Amino acid sequence: MRILIDFSPAAIALENKKEVLGLFWDIVNEGLEMNYTALKLTTLDRSSVRGDIARVSRLPNTPHYSGLFCIPLTIRDMHRSEGYIRNLAHSPRYDIDLDIIIKDNIRINDRVVPDLLSKLELRIIDMRKEEEEEKEARAAQLRASSTPVRGGKYVTEEEIQKVRYYPIASILGNRKLRNCPFHDDQVPSLSVNHKKNLWRCFACSRSGNVIQLVMEMEGINFTTAVRWLCDK
Ligand SMILES: [Zn+2]
Missing domain, CATH: 3.90.580.10 (Zinc finger, CHC2-type domain)
Structure with missing residues (x-):
């Protein structure tokens, strides 16, 4: 299991950003979609991260309202038990070099994430268009029956x-x-x-x-x- 969410800034239109990130989290949470290998992700307090944009930019080593800290994790950490990770989260973590981890994550994610995000943005634009067409069809139907x-x-x-x-x-x-x-x-x-x-x-x-x-x-x-x- 890998949790790699750092990537270079992607060109998403501002008005689509929230929905694109929402879909992105769905893919991360729900598994395999659009041929991207996704992963099973739960937060330490077991709540969903859908639509929680603040969580995307939460700073490592800052406290969470659950009392645990938002800590950086290595791939090696992810192979350990949840209890081990939970224990790590009781205090800020300074034993690993965050800069190296972030750079490494960006390098790996930049191969797939920008492409994935632009596909998600296209899907959102399509969905909006379909909604508009449906609304227009309903209005036309109403006019015809009157x-x-x-x-x-x-x-x-x-x-x-x-x-x-x-x-x-x-x-x-x-x-x-x-x-x-x-x-x-x-x-x-x-x-x-x-x-x-x-x-x-x-x-x-x-x-x-x-x-x-x-x-x-x-x-x-x-x-x-x-x-x-x-x-x-
Ligand atoms: Zn009469």
């Missing part, structure tokens, strides 16, 4: 279903039979089925649900009537 009205407004299927249950009784009253409001009606001709929320006039043959009633009464189109009922 009918445009003046002023650029739309009504959704959900709004139509909702207003269909707006009681006709609230507009025409509770009676089952009444005078038709759309013409001179001496004998009540308009019948209302309050249970089904539908109406029909036996004299003029107009009929429909509450939306058609509002359209007739207000002289407006379907979407404007739905909007009118929504605002009730």
Whole structure:
């Protein structure tokens, strides 16, 4: 097992840095991916390092809130037990030459890490593009399922279903039979089925649900009537 995370500065766009490092840690943590040999890494306090950018730049020999120190480890150390390493971490470590270890790590990692990071950055850019396309497709679907009205407004299927249950009784009253409001009606001709929320006039043959009633009464189109009922 090797833990080698030092490498020369890589050219990652600033806005991608956090996500690239997040993916990088996933690869380090989860094992083999994209043909890079990764390793199993846990911190001494056993918590994940995903997204913890501060941990990336934590200085060797500085204390951690767990009470242990962030200490440099050699490859040889990594072959020892966790108990051995944990014991080492109880105090700062000055018995090894950090400069040499860092230079050695950079030399080894520079063969793979910059290439890996730029691939991860491309993947993040792709993922963002896919998200945008998905969002756009959903918006287009919503537009297609709606009918445009003046002023650029739309009504959704959900709004139509909702207003269909707006009681006709609230507009025409509770009676089952009444005078038709759309013409001179001496004998009540308009019948209302309050249970089904539908109406029909036996004299003029107009009929429909509450939306058609509002359209007739207000002289407006379907979407404007739905909007009118929504605002009730
Ligand atoms: Zn009528």
